[in-house]
Amino acid sequence: MNKSDIHMQLMRTFRQYPNNAVFQDATRIVSYREFNDSVNAMSRIFHERGFKEDRMIAVLGGNCIEYLVTLHALWKIKCIPVLLNVRWPPDSIIRTLQSLGIKKMLTGSSYFQDIPHTCSVYSFSDVINSSSMMTGRDEFYGELLDPEQEATIIFTSGSSGEPKAVLHTFGNHLYSALGSNQNIEVIPGDCWLVSLPLYHVGGLSITLRTMLVGATAWFQTAGTDLISAIPNENITHLSLVATQLYRLLQNQQIIPRLRRLKAILLGGGPIPENLIKQAVNYQLPVYTSYGSTEMSSQVTTTRPGDSLEHLLTSGCLLPFRQLHFSAESEILVKGETLFKGYVGPNGLKKNCDSDGWFHTGDTGKIDDSGYLTLSGRTDNMFISGGENIQPEEIERFVRHISQVEEVIVVPVEDFEYGFRPVAFVKLKNRESWQPTIKEIKNYLKSNLPGYKLPDRYLNWPKDQSIPAGLKLNRGYFRQLAEKQISTKDL
Structure with missing residues (x-):
């Protein structure tokens, strides 16, 4: 399929x-026609207020229908929404705005008073109320959208350093959604719960998968947890990270609903691995995957009806993506979903080699059936001491222990060996620390x-002290380990 x-x-x-309902929450249903009219009206307000002159517009807000109307209206006037993480502290937001030279920001009302006003700030509700005064319908809002158009700046998780500002084109997002839909069927009438933040590529991609086929993206009520949204019988599809899956599996009453x-x-x-096995034992329709912000979400995903053996991998390559390995087993990717x-501050940096391959920093291998297994x-x-240590390998074995909820292994300096591994372990029951650690040691x-x-x-730190993000920040845990352990103690 070509871009047009x-x-x-x-x-x-x-x-x-x-x-059909394009978006829905507990109190509202927005049809494709209504959404189109809202986008057209809001885009005219943006145009009148000079948004197009600034091009990059910061967007700060939680998951809501207004967020999506805002993004699509900005796309219509060729602006680039810069999607900010609502869990960032004010100083991080200020640095980002200044680094990118952003002069305008759109935000949800709950964040309006708390954010630093270092630029012109507009609330979603203010713009929407203004646009509601405008009458008349327009053509399809996306009539002039170009797949090559620069569409979003989304930030990486920053799990191994500072978050990077990733520039996607509109085509990147569309091809990502199309390739996913060719593997996981979504049809008109289906409803995918938006269970991940829209400022992450995993959340935004849900809305484009549904929009390509006439299905619905469902938004849970602000302030409610995931478990409260699952019983909704309209929901047919769900996206989860490991922590969300773990919490759902602890609730036995929700399992029959997940099975449907x-x-x-x-x-x-x-x-x-133990979570995947538990999900399979419950006969849940799970798909495992590998992806990245730079590749606009999924790169590989398991197939419908795959066995447990295959579900313990990261799946097969999806359409419109390419994958290759370096001599050192590093995963290289490119294709229609590869970011721009x-x-x-100094402009755009591509970070690809001379053949167009993006070096992911991940290592792995593919079996004869095309299934990818990650190494680290x-x-x-x-x-x-001269030996290579991959923390993820140790973590995989620690997670085999049933009492372990989470683990991360980091290096700490050592006079004799250079570095030695130290493990932070989060248990389901902290009172079982001593016997569980003994079990871990024996198993390893x-x-x-x-x-x-x-x-x-080491004991897992309090959750509120851990930097925000879908992925754990290894730099934070390494600094924490260095504070708790001096090199002479090792």
């Missing part, structure tokens, strides 16, 4: 299903060489 065809497919959906879903897409980082580059990240590996001793065994096991 995929653009036309979105247009056909709006014309074919004008009365068409698909549960798992991603956002490694999913512990990183945006910084090249920037997480460290050397101890029987499965790993001695130099890979952690020298220390």
Whole structure:
């Protein structure tokens, strides 16, 4: 499918299903026709207020229908929404606005008073109220959208450093959605719960998958947890990270409802093997995947009806993506979903090699059936006494222990060996610390060489002290370990 065809497919959906619900929450249903009218009206307000002159517009808000109307209206006037993380502290927001030279910001009312007003700030409600005064219908709002148009700046998780500003085109997002839909079927009438933040590529991509086929994206009520949204019988599809899956599996009453879903897409980082096995035992329709912000969400995903053996991998390559390996087993990717580059104070940086491959920093291998298995990240590996240690390998074995809820392994300096592994462990029951750590040590001793065994096991820090994000920040845990352990103690 060429770029003009995929653009036309979105247009056909709006014309074919004008009365279908494009978005829905507990109190509202917005049809494709109503959404189109709202986008057209809001885009005219943006144009009148000079938004087009600034091009990059910051957007700060939680998951809501207004957020999506705002994004699409900005796209119509060729602006680039810069999607800010609502969990960032004010100083981080200020640095980002100044670094990118942003002069205007749109935000939800609940954040309006708390954010630093270092630029002109408009609330979603203010703009929407103004646009509601405008009458008359327009053509399909996306008539002039170009797949090559620069569409979003979304920030990486920053799990191994500072978040990077990733620039996507409109085509990147559309091809990502189309490739996903060719593997996980979504049809008119289906309803995908927006269970991930819209400022992450995993959340935004849900809305484009549904929009391509005339299905619905469902928004849960602000302030409610995921469990309260699941019983809604309209919901057919669900996207989860490991923590969300763990919490759902603890609630036995919700399992029959999860079993009736068409698909549960798992991603956002490694999913512990014991969680996947538990989901399979409950006969849940889970799909495992591998993806990245730079590749506009999924790169590989398991297939419908895959066995447990395959679900313990990251799946097969989706359409419109390419994957290759370096001599060192690093995963290289490119294709229609590959981002345009990183945006910084000095402009756009592509970060691809001479053949157009993006080096992900992840390592892995593919079996004869095309299923990808991840090994870890090249920037997480460290050397101890001349031996390479991949923290993710140790973490996978620790997660085999039933009492372990979460684990992360980091290097701490050592006079004799250079670095040694230290493990932070979060248990389901903290009172079982001593016997569980003993069980972990015995299990690792029987499965790993001695130099890979952690020298220390540390208690998991309080959740509110951990930096916000879908992925754990290894830099934070490494600094925490260094504070708690001096090199002379190792």
